[in-house]
Amino acid sequence: CDPFLMLGIESSCDDTAAAVVRSDGEILSSEVTGQAALHAAYGGVVPELAARAHAERLDIAVEAALAVAGTRLAELSGIAVTAGPGLIGGVLSGVMCAKGIAFGTGLPLVGVNHLAGHALTPRLTDHLPYPYLMLLVSGGHCQFLIVRGPDDFRRLGGTIDDAPGEAFDKCARLLALPQPGGPHVERVAAGGDPGAIRFPRPLLDRPGCDMSFSGLKTALLRARDADVAEHGGLPERRRADLCASFQAAVADVLAEKSRRALAVYMEEEAPTAPSFAVAGGVAANEAIRSRLETVAAGAGARFIAPPLPLCTDNAAMIAWAGIERIRAGHRDGMDLGARPRWPL
Numbered sequence: 296c297d298p299f300l301m302l303g304i305e306s307s308c309d310d311t312a313a314a315v316v317r318s319d320g321e322i323l324s325s326e327v328t329g330q331a332a333l334h335a336a337y338g339g340v341v342p343e344l345a346a347r348a349h350a351e352r353l354d355i356a357v358e359a360a361l362a363v364a365g366t367r368l369a370e371l372s373g374i375a376v377t378a379g380p381g382l383i384g385g386v387l388s389g390v391m392c393a394k395g396i397a398f399g400t401g402l403p404l405v406g407v408n409h410l411a412g413h414a415l416t417p418r419l420t421d422h423l424p425y426p427y428l429m430l431l432v433s434g435g436h437c438q439f440l441i442v443r444g445p446d447d448f449r450r451l452g453g454t455i456d457d458a459p460g461e462a463f464d465k466c467a468r469l470l471a472l473p474q475p476g477g478p479h480v481e482r483v484a485a486g487g488d489p490g491a492i493r494f495p496r497p498l499l500d501r502p503g504c505d506m507s508f509s510g511l512k513t514a515l516l517r518a519r520d521a522d523v524a525e526h527g528g529l530p531e532r533r534r535a536d537l538c539a540s541f542q543a544a545v546a547d548v549l550a551e552k553s554r555r556a557l558a559v560y561m562e563e564e565a566p567t568a569p570s571f572a573v574a575g576g577v578a579a580n581e582a583i584r585s586r587l588e589t590v591a592a593g594a595g596a597r598f599i600a601p602p603l604p605l606c607t608d609n610a611a612m613i614a615w616a617g618i619e620r621i622r623a624g625h626r627d628g629m630d631l632g633a634r635p636r637w638p639l
């Protein structure tokens with residue numbers, strides 16, 4: 296019966312998160328504990344360390360989510376947990392935690408695809424009607440999806456190699472900026488000339504919505520080395536130009552591919568309330584976001600970017616996807632498994 300409360304659990308990468316969400320879209324709590332400090336010395340997420348940290352922190356996260364929401368397990372109507380895709384150790388930790396609670400309380404258990412969690416977020420934040428177009432753009436993902444229902448996604452294209460966030464992180468590493476690199480590249484880019492260096496716009500000459508970003512870092516490496524050779528080091532102004540030009544190349548590719556994806560969506564779905572939503576850490580980038588906003592406006596679609604804490608990894612989106620799944624009659628048993636690979 297409505298409204299009901301759902302607990303969400305997320306541990307598929309390097310954030311341990313738990314949340315309580317009400318079925319009318321009210322977020323009662325959303326606790327996220329990152330592991331940046333844990334992995335900082337290794338230059339990337341170490342799966343074994345991540346899994347152990349999740350196992351240690353999940354109970355604490357769940358207790359905190361319940362306390363902040365001012366609720367008890369007995370008042371919930373279900374438990375939603377990320378069952379993949381992601382790092383297997385972390386996903387397993389979350390699934391085991393959720394199963395334990397479901398077993399102890401008798402509450403229904405719902406396994407959620409992490410990507411579906413991201414993709415359904417605009418329904419939680421903006422009550423967006425189906426079907427809408429979604430660009431998922433983070434450190435690990437980059438794809439266009441037409442979202443038609445809680446379990447009905449049509450993939451229009453995506454990256455064939457690196458995700459844009461990954462490319463930003465590599466760009467930052469090459470220019471001796473801190474990790475995660477996106478926000479730092481954006482900050483430095485603000486003082487540079489986006490037209491200074493002509494980086495490639497991969498796959499723009501080919502039809503469709505697929506993208507490629509791995510060539511950009513090679514181009515950046517070459518441009519940086521040329522500068523270093525010429526100036527005997529990298530002057531601040533050139534570093535700013537490199538960041539600005541790199542960001543412009545990513546923005547150009549995302550904008551043009553979004554334009555194409557929107558055209559397919561408008562033509563084939565004929566939506567009555569056309570909407571284009573973005574999610575993922577890269578959606579935090581102002582330059583990229585304003586380009587996407589312009590593209591949406593040009594196609595006559597509403598543009599939606601959920602607030603950043605709900606764009607990046609969190610458990611509120613998992614609870615919400617669980618709410619949508621339970622409403623649609625889905626339910627998982629104690630045999631729910633962890634799926635490291637799980638395309639939508």
Ligand code: KG4
Pocket residue numbers: 308432433434435436459460461463464475476477478481575576577578579580581606607608
């Ligand atoms: O969605 P997210 O928090 O985590 C996953 O990848 O799942 O995204 C993190 C990624 C990182 O690669 C980070 O560098 C990038 O998003 N990012 C940005 C910005 N803020 C975060 N990239 C470009 N510009 C930004 N302002």
Ligand code: ZN
Pocket residue numbers: 409413433607608
């Ligand atoms: Zn994610």
